[in-house]
Structure formats: structure tokens, C-alpha cells
Amino acid sequence: MNSSLLKIHIPRGEESAMGPGKADLLDAIEQAGSISGAARAMGMSYKRAWDLVDTMNRCFRQPLVETATGGSHGGGAEVTDFGRDILMRYRAIQHTASASVEDEVQALIALLA
Amino acid sequence: MNSSLLKIHIPRGEESAMGPGKADLLDAIEQAGSISGAARAMGMSYKRAWDLVDTMNRCFRQPLVETATGGSHGGGAEVTDFGRDILMRYRAIQHTASASVEDEVQALIALLA
Secondary structure, three states, X not given: OOHHHEEEOEEEOOXXXXXXXXXXXXXXXXXXXXXXXXXXXXXXXXXXXXHHHHHHHHXXXXXXXXXXXXXXXXXXXXXXXXXXXXXXXXXXXXXXXXXHOHHHHHHHHOOEO | OOHHHEEEOEEEOOEEEEOHHHHHHHXXXXXXXXXXXXXXXXXXXXXXXXXXXXXXXXXXXXXXXXXXXXXXXXXXXEEOHHHHHHHHHHHHHHHHHHHHOHHHHHHHHOOEO
């Protein structure tokens, strides 16, 4: 089962501290080494990517992403050890939840037209 | 764990045949006995509710909602036995998936600021 069928959010108040889009953004920042590069790779605006990073960093006890100052869009960025831990936990949750209902979802899909 | 943290969609092509909003709409139609009443109860437009019902009815093998003709907004509507079966299966999937990751989600929530 495609784990993208399950959209899991970790709420903090009215915000989502972690969700499918933020997890993918963390992966993209690891790949690109910058928020602007990650935004480009995901086809989202730099402002949108920065807002998502800001939300994650505010919602958790420690920053998930650290940025270097300098450059037109603030230089490079990297996912912290804490951020990698959160991402790994979130991916495990996606996997476990998807696997737990794989048969039931397939049975429901069999009733589609 | 609040099962609304997990948004589960049953895809058919590019559409979502079943998801949190459609499941809640089926419940509301059972309560209200009409699409217009369900739309009012959920604070959505009649057109939006009708479109969601139309999508469900097209995506599955049998209709989930049957409407009576007549009246300004097409008279009453009821959830079919097939629709109740789909809804029950979907609710079970939501419950199982949420329960499967309850501890892991709580551990992640403990890392919030």
C-alpha cells in the first residue's frame, strides 16, 4: 500500500508540527543543502518552504533545520541530528500505520467501480 | 489518539473515493435524511456536498447514497446498505491505523516545545 494514502499530522495547538509535506521538505533540504534548493526541487516558493521550516523549528524543543547566514536566500541549510531523529520517527509511524491496514484497504479498493 | 490526525484516502485514479470529509458527510446524511440538511449541518454548500456524493457514487460499484426526486433541492437522501458497509469499513481502517501508532505518536508529541 502506498503510504501516501495516509496523511499523518502531529498537531501542536492549531498548527501541524509535522506532516507529509514537512517530512518531504526535510528530505529535500538534506538532498539540496539549502532551503531555496529544496523549494525548487519541490516546486514550492522559497517563502512557503521557509514558513514550513519556521513552523517545525518553533513547534519542537530543538530546531530541525539550521541555516547559515549570508547569500541572497540566506546561504545553506542542514537538517540537525534532532531533525533526522524526528524524520525517522515520523517515517516509521507512516510505515506502521500503513502496514496495519493494508489488507482492509485492499478489500475496500476491491469494491471500487 | 485522536483519529483525525490520520487522514486516510481511498484513491481511484486521480480522485479520492473515500476520505475523512466524505465519511463525515455520509454520517451527516444519515442524521439529516437529505443532502441539503447534511450540507447545512457541516457548514458546506449544497453544491459541494452534492459533488462529494456524486464522486462516491461514481467511484464505487454501487451507490452509497440514493436520492429521492422532488422538492427544491431534490427531496430526501439516504445512505444505502452498501454505503453503510463502506463507511463501517472506512471507520475500522481509521481506528486500526490510529491504534497501531498511538505510542509512537505520543513519543513524538513528547518532543514538542
